[in-house]
Amino acid sequence: MSATRGIYTQSQKLMTFVLSMSLYGLATLISELIPSVQVGIVEFSVEFFLFIPLTIAMLFDPLSAALGAATGELVFSEIMLGQFGGIGELEKFLTVTIALYIAGTLVKDPRNMRTVALVSFGCTALQLAMSAGVDICKVAFAVEEFEAVPGLPESVYFTEGFAFVNDLLFSGILFCMLPTMFLVPRLYGKIEPLLGMKPRTPENAPEAPSAKLVIGAVACFAVAVAVACLSEAGFSLIEWEADWAESEAALFAGIAVAAVVAAVAAFWAHRNAQIKAA
Template structure:
């Protein structure tokens, strides 16, 4: 193999591996934001069933995030999906809680990243079935533990015996909520569509962004930024989410609005304009997301064209080897 051919092969390995260009990262981010944000809006159209103290409804479509994380870089999908929920769902509907929304963002991002890295081979049905359930469990368990700790910390030690019933009830409610969410969002709207969609989309979405399909022999590693262990990242996410929740609860207890309400945007457009506004929000989110994705794809295509046109005049390593064999034969 000649030096130019080796350089081209090395460049191809870089663009097909973990190294992504800025436009590729943005395309994954925008695609994840759009699909997950629109999916969250659709979830709100599906009516919930009230069964005693429980509201049985679809919390989110976990399959959207898991399918994307199985095919594309799970880190950027984990950042984009919860960001899309905040931008295209909460803010567009006028139900953005401000700084306190960071808690849910961190929990969802961690859950999606863990689920995406669990899928080594996007054609392995067992991995595809487990990943959405793991995503729901990570999300709901971290959120549930934070909620329970918030109640426990707020209980007066002098009235701890009277509070036993409250804590037991809360534990039961959190456990039942986890079971319901695992069944609906983790299995029905998680594992089942993920097992059907992922193998069919494998190798079809990646080339659109100039990426190579995931190699089962070289899957993404379950490591955080700068190679930090995912367990350390999870512990930090838990601590930060807990601190945000505790601080917001304290501000509410003392009757003051400060950092917890920073950036809050709550005009509640759905209450003002009715459920029809949900369809308007879905159209707006889909249009904005698609326009941004197509613009980024056009930029990526322009950047790739000079490289492809320059490398097309050179022979590939396979062509070079075959021609050498023909001459020696």
């Protein structure tokens, strides 16, 4: 990375995108193998390993890391498993991208443990809140006479609110905030030179979120709500599901492909860095 604030070369952006895509895609497939635990009405399950793209977004280009993670989840945990939800998939793509990109731009000094902790927890809260908001809107707009059905609005708000708090306190802390706090300061200054980049500092960090970014995020969220409602109403366009969808063979094949892509991307990035340093 150059000394100019937030400037990365196209090659560095591509390396960041591919690494984020493959590593997060691999993580989402592995999370499918972890069983959930039910304790009364509370279900403990691993929703995501968001610390992986978060770490990348805090050390490298945030937008490339965010787009890579969203793409990896779509390609490896959906298409590779033999299923595709049509335009409804755009909802998760947008909410993950928004949360990760904003989080990556908020960290100016990755060595600041307090900032890393707050931003990683806030990133999870933002993504889960947007997902809950989309789910509520789907019910509110897709169900005729939403307010007229006794108990329906209250039950939807309670269910989504409870799921939000449960996922935030469990997955948000154990599989996002704590691993990110551990990885970011320890990888800082060690992994960037391997990819031909300079460590992030307050002087060369990406610009902080602006009013333009906030407006863009709100617009993207509105699009996510719209496509989710259209999908719920039956306008999924190219939705499909293969006969082997979610089979163990597809799952392990996806894990193998994601691992190979990650290894090749890491080798390619390291090789490019060595050539530039020579």
